Amino acid sequence: MAKIFITGSADGLGLLAAKALVKQGHEVVLHARSEIRGQEALQQAPGAKEVLIADLSDIEEVKALAAKANALGTFDAVIHNAGVYQASAQQLLHVNTLAPYSLTALMHRPQRLIYLSSGMHLSGQPDWTERPSYSDTKLHMLMLAKALARKWPEVYANAVDPGWVPTKMGGKGAPDNLQKGYETQVWLATSDDQATQVSGQYFHHQQQARYNHAAYDVTAQDHLLAECARLTGVAF
Numbered sequence: 489m490a491k492i493f494i495t496g497s498a499d500g501l502g503l504l505a506a507k508a509l510v511k512q513g514h515e516v517v518l519h520a521r522s523e524i525r526g527q528e529a530l531q532q533a534p535g536a537k538e539v540l541i542a543d544l545s546d547i548e549e550v551k552a553l554a555a556k557a558n559a560l561g562t563f564d565a566v567i568h569n570a571g572v573y574q575a576s577a578q579q580l581l582h583v584n585t586l587a588p589y590s591l592t593a594l595m596h597r598p599q600r601l602i603y604l605s606s607g608m609h610l611s612g613q614p615d616w617t618e619r620p621s622y623s624d625t626k627l628h629m630l631m632l633a634k635a636l637a638r639k640w641p642e643v644y645a646n647a648v649d650p651g652w653v654p655t656k657m658g659g660k661g662a663p664d665n666l667q668k669g670y671e672t673q674v675w676l677a678t679s680d681d682q683a684t685q686v687s688g689q690y691f692h693h694q695q696q697a698r699y700n701h702a703a704y705d706v707t708a709q710d711h712l713l714a715e716c717a718r719l720t721g722v723a724f
């Protein structure tokens with residue numbers, strides 16, 4: 489049994505991954521933005537151990553979330569799933585980039601880290617900006633996984649493109665397979681399959697996939713970490 493923390497697990501892919509992991513017998517800790525959403529998450533994913541609350545757009549709440557998670561011990565895997573799409577540049581920066589960065593830096597180091605990226609990262613720009621597009625923030629997740637592959641060689645840190653799937657974010661008409669949209673995260677978090685024992689890779693439907701080669705740029709990766717540290721006050 490593995491112990492797994494999933495951000496943004498009151499809805500969408502995070503909730504579906506949580507339910508699948510509970511069904512497999514794992515210990516799952518949920519996360520939601522508010523007490524109300526937290527109660528809803530626990531109702532939706534019966535069997536989950538508990539839910540931690542934090543609005544990820546607030547740096548202080550993110551820091552408090554890391555402390556609450558650390559009070560539960562060390563997780564085997566953390567799925568950095570929470571994200572926003574149609575949101576201000578400020579929200580995109582905070583929820584999609586700074587929150588996963590800060591939680592990664594502050595939480596006890598797990599064996600496996602999974603970051604939700606997107607096929608849209610292909611049009612993301614690696615140059616740092618405090619007003620990122622959604623695509624930029626999803627490129628950041630791959631850059632973070634690649635930086636961790638260099639800096640924390642004992643950890644498996646990977647990014648996932650779930651496909652364009654019908655969640656609140658994806659919309660009802662999204663063409664891709666919803667089940668395949670969360671299976672890869674579940675697999676990377678728990679499987680003994682050799683294919684999961686890698687780091688700094690980008691997966692789609694349990695296969696390594698083509699990605700933006702800008703993510704290879706070590707200088708840009710380190711600049712991303714430095715800017716995240718400057719904006720959050722959280723040292724890597």
Ligand SMILES: NC(=O)c1ccc[n+]([C@@H]2O[C@H](COP(=O)([O-])OP(=O)(O)OC[C@H]3O[C@@H](n4cnc5c(N)ncnc54)[C@H](OP(=O)(O)O)[C@@H]3O)[C@@H](O)[C@H]2O)c1
Pocket residue numbers: 495496497498499500501502520521525542543544545568569570571572583604605606607649650651652653654655656657658659662
């Ligand atoms: N769906 C797609 O087609 C697609 C494609 C590519 C990548 N992705 C990525 O997959 C991940 C999951 O997406 P999804 O489709 O499952 O989206 P979703 O249905 O909109 O769910 C996103 C989750 O993140 C939470 N969240 C958002 N802002 C938050 C905040 N400030 N504080 C705390 N929690 C917050 C949401 O909470 P509430 O429910 O309370 O709002 C929700 O639980 C995202 O990172 C997304 O970028 C999705």
